[in-house]
Amino acid sequence: MKNIIIYTEIDTDKVGGTKSSNDLLRIFKKMNLKIKKFPLINYKNPIIRLTKKLLSILRLIIYLFFQDNNLYIFIYPFLGENQKILKKIIYKLLNKGNNRTCAFVMDLNCARFKGLNNIDKDVESLNLFNYIIAHNDKMKKLLIENGIKQEKIFVFEMFDNIVDDNVKLERKFSRKIVFAGNLGKSNFLNKLCEDKKILYSLSLYGIGLKRKLLPSFMKYKGAFSTERIVYMLDGSFGLIWDGDSVDTCTGFLGEYTKINNPGKFPLYIAAGLPVIVWKGAAVAETVKKYKIGIIIDSLMNIDKALDTITENEYKEMCNNVLCLRKKIIIGYHYEKVIKEVINYNKLNYKENI
Secondary structure: OEEEEEEOOOOOOEOOOOHHHHHHHHHHHHOOOEEEEOOOOOOOOHHHHHHHHHHHHHHHHHHHHOOOOEEEEEEEOOOOOOOHHHHHHHHHHHOOOOOEEEEEEOOOHHHHHHOHHHOHHHHHHHOOOOEEEEOOHHHHHHHHHOOOOHHHEEEOOOOOOOOOOOOOOOOOOOOEEEEEOOHHHOOHHHHHOOOOOOOOEEEEEOOOOOOOOOOOOEEEEEOOEOOOHHHOOOOOEEEEOOOOOOOOOOHHHHHHOOOOOOOHHHHHHHOOOOEEEEOOOOHHHHHHHHOOEEEEOOHHHHHHHHHOOOHHHHHHHHHHHHHHHHHHOOOHHHHHHHHHHHHHHHHHHHHOO
16 A cells, blocks of 8 residues: 655645645655655636645546555545535545545645534544544544544644754844734734833734834834744744734634744744743643743743743753654654554554555
8 A cells, every 4th residue: 555645735835834744744754655746836816726726636536536545645625615616526536446545634625714612514524534644632622522533633743844854053032022923813923012011022024914013012023934034033032822812812713822832932943932822822831731831821920931031941941852863854753654644544554454
């Protein structure tokens, strides 16, 4: 049985982008596994975009029609909600004969944009796969509660961020915090701008900044490619926060942090930065486990939390970050979970011959 990854990502380059998917491809190449690309190119012209997309999907359908006895790993999600007929055709072809399928979850888009109570649409799609690679134990638990069998689910714990080993790593304790990501959807920033008592500084990196006038403690540093951003982060901590409020992570995006592994987490670790994270986020468990940052209940409590940290405690956090960084920058978590799926499939496949 061959192990094949089907790659259909839309090409994009700025912060957020497809860094995680590209790193996953790097690991497949490192493992000498086969990669078939059917990219959904993101052209500005809607007619050209639709035509190219349909041609790419048609190529995928034709390819799958003549294939058998393979383990296919898809980066999920790979088709939108409004493409149900195409989904059914592709899933039917994937599961014909002796083929096995695996969904490597990058995001659960229904849960992300419509709330965790609407995860049933994601579950409906994921149940069509033989195996599922989920972010963490909290995501796994929610999928099981919504009807997916436990034995189908594997966990990769955290995203990796593959970079060269020449990143500036000598961090010093200060009140300088960085936030990298899609600034346009980070609505809490608008609320934060209204506070005049903040003592820490916040450097913003990414696309979509809506405000032209920022308060004195906040500075916009620009948008950089997903490969370059790790070298540009200048500060002592990386902030992980989402939603509409500064007091807690609210709204659908804030709620999603309860089960999601954010892409900015491995970015900060690769940059040698301890993190600041909301106590209700799934990644807070990782921060506790590896002792790599500060857990807060509100952005209004950051200054108070920083007041309690000593230079030695910060150094210990940085040392712990560097230990975890060694794994993240070589794709350790991706390679480990992919091997687990392949080995499990070999055993399971033999039993059914």
